[in-house]
Amino acid sequence: MSRTTNRKTQKTPHHHGDLYEALIDAGIEILQETGVAGLTLRGCAARAGVSHSAPAHHFEGMEGLLTAIAARGFRLFTETMIKERENSADKPRERLVAICHGYLQFSQQNGSLYNLMFSSERVNFSNANLTCASALAYQVLADGCAPFEHGSAGPAATEIMIWSLLHGYAGLSRKAQHTDQQHPMSNIRIDDILPHLELKARTTKRGSKSKQQ
Amino acid sequence: MSRTTNRKTQKTPHHHGDLYEALIDAGIEILQETGVAGLTLRGCAARAGVSHSAPAHHFEGMEGLLTAIAARGFRLFTETMIKERENSADKPRERLVAICHGYLQFSQQNGSLYNLMFSSERVNFSNANLTCASALAYQVLADGCAPFEHGSAGPAATEIMIWSLLHGYAGLSRKAQHTDQQHPMSNIRIDDILPHLELKARTTKRGSKSKQQ
DNA sequence: GCACTTAACTTGACAGCGTCAAGTTAAGCA
DNA sequence: TGCTTAACTTGACGCTGTCAAGTTAAGTGC
Numbered sequence: 001m002s003r004t005t006n007r008k009t010q011k012t013p014h015h016h017g018d019l020y021e022a023l024i025d026a027g028i029e030i031l032q033e034t035g036v037a038g039l040t041l042r043g044c045a046a047r048a049g050v051s052h053s054a055p056a057h058h059f060e061g062m063e064g065l066l067t068a069i070a071a072r073g074f075r076l077f078t079e080t081m082i083k084e085r086e087n088s089a090d091k092p093r094e095r096l097v098a099i100c101h102g103y104l105q106f107s108q109q110n111g112s113l114y115n116l117m118f119s120s121e122r123v124n125f126s127n128a129n130l131t132c133a134s135a136l137a138y139q140v141l142a143d144g145c146a147p148f149e150h151g152s153a154g155p156a157a158t159e160i161m162i163w164s165l166l167h168g169y170a171g172l173s174r175k176a177q178h179t180d181q182q183h184p185m186s187n188i189r190i191d192d193i194l195p196h197l198e199l200k201a202r203t204t205k206r207g208s209k210s211k212q213q
Numbered sequence: 214m215s216r217t218t219n220r221k222t223q224k225t226p227h228h229h230g231d232l233y234e235a236l237i238d239a240g241i242e243i244l245q246e247t248g249v250a251g252l253t254l255r256g257c258a259a260r261a262g263v264s265h266s267a268p269a270h271h272f273e274g275m276e277g278l279l280t281a282i283a284a285r286g287f288r289l290f291t292e293t294m295i296k297e298r299e300n301s302a303d304k305p306r307e308r309l310v311a312i313c314h315g316y317l318q319f320s321q322q323n324g325s326l327y328n329l330m331f332s333s334e335r336v337n338f339s340n341a342n343l344t345c346a347s348a349l350a351y352q353v354l355a356d357g358c359a360p361f362e363h364g365s366a367g368p369a370a371t372e373i374m375i376w377s378l379l380h381g382y383a384g385l386s387r388k389a390q391h392t393d394q395q396h397p398m399s400n401i402r403i404d405d406i407l408p409h410l411e412l413k414a415r416t417t418k419r420g421s422k423s424k425q426q
Numbered sequence: 427g428c429a430c431t432t433a434a435c436t437t438g439a440c441a442g443c444g445t446c447a448a449g450t451t452a453a454g455c456a
Numbered sequence: 457t458g459c460t461t462a463a464c465t466t467g468a469c470g471c472t473g474t475c476a477a478g479t480t481a482a483g484t485g486c
Contacts, residue, residue: 157405
């Protein structure tokens with residue numbers, strides 16, 4: 001039915017047109033509306049207007065769809081962090097704080113999607129599309145950490161410290177929302193914590209990373 | 214069948230004896246063996262040797278069982294942290310580090326259970342049994358943080374900083390395990406990160422918390 | 427313009443899932 | 457011994473992911 005209501009009435013390349021992306025769109029919508037519990041292959045197919053078995057031609061089962069949704073999630077995640085970074089002052093610390101705010105903004109506004117991206121056992125983290133999207137997100141944070149002094153363990157220790165702190169804070173504050181009783185989490189902002197991390201901007205060396213933007 | 218092989222052959226209070234705990238045992242076993250994807254009400258019932266509908270008399274559906282499993286998980290979690298703490302030297306910093314090691318030891322050895330305890334949307338975080346068990350675990354960490362100086366946001370900021378860092382590190386290192394390619398995470402230990410947190414033991418005041426143990 | 431190939435999608439079936447209603451068994455008690 | 461009630465079983469329901477087979481339509485060679 002109403003298959004003719006495609007964006008291009010002239011030439012629909014196949015039955016649907018772009019079912020792959022449409023199924024991911026549907027999945028993200030359902031994720032936002034009902035959480036991961038309501039996310040089903042059949043539900044995504046129905047929302048995209050195709051039969052319950054159509055997704056099998058584009059994804060390797062449920063795991064494949066979830067992996068593709070997670071990959072899309074990482075791209076949106078990267079966009080959110082970059083957007084916040086570009087609205088900040090061009091100082092190392094303020095840029096990093098802006099990235100952190102973007103990180104938490106995304107995790108709070110897309111809780112179920114964020115959860116799927118990180119903690120689900122139903123996602124194939126070996127998938128190239130996903131690891132690529134995930135690596136791009138990580139790179140934004142790593143770039144934000146680069147201008148600071150690192151300990152003997154090198155820059156990775158700084159990156160993991162920030163990334164862990166944000167990931168943990170995001171997960172805990174999400175859990176605190178779902179709890180009835182008052183949680184100590186509720187009164188603590190990320191800006192109360194970040195100053196207690198040992199982060200000193202390097203002043204000696206120049207030119208290595210400061211070229212970009 | 215072999216219902217008579219109970220621990221007390223004398224007086225089995227009812228058909229099974231202690232199905233409530235047996236179902237949680239079964240659930241944790243299945244969780245360790247197959248991950249959360251293989252955890253089903255019917256599977257737990259089968260492992261406990263009862264029919265597929267028996268769990269309904271002890272738990273409010275799947276959510277109830279998962280919530281009870283999570284609560285049990287928090288108690289095991291608390292035990293692990295306390296055990297590590299009591300094997301450490303009686304200095305504030307070493308005690309806190311020991312608690313952190315206990316935290317990560319548990320999360321690494323019980324990945325699926327840990328995941329269920331924190332990030333699942335299928336658990337009822339308003340359940341009194343669960344919030345109680347969860348609060349006891351939090352208290353161990355809060356006690357470990359108490360001897361240190363806190364910023365203007367009070368002790369909660371220190372607690373949330375440590376808790377977030379551990380929770381994030383646990384989740385990311387778990388994710389790194391599931392990824393094929395080399396992850397920057399793999400080379401960084403928690404002991405590379407903890408020294409970069411601003412944590413100064415209070416030396417002036419005495420007697421407030423140092424009484425215990 | 428027409429047959430051929432192949433990708434995209436549909437239809438129908440299957441077992442396994444959580445949940446519910448109704449029936450059965452056994453424990454505790456008067 | 458008979459009654460009440462908690463513990464558990466049986467059977468059914470709709471929903472799920474997945475698979476096999478059939479159908480439709482797009483692309484291609486002639």
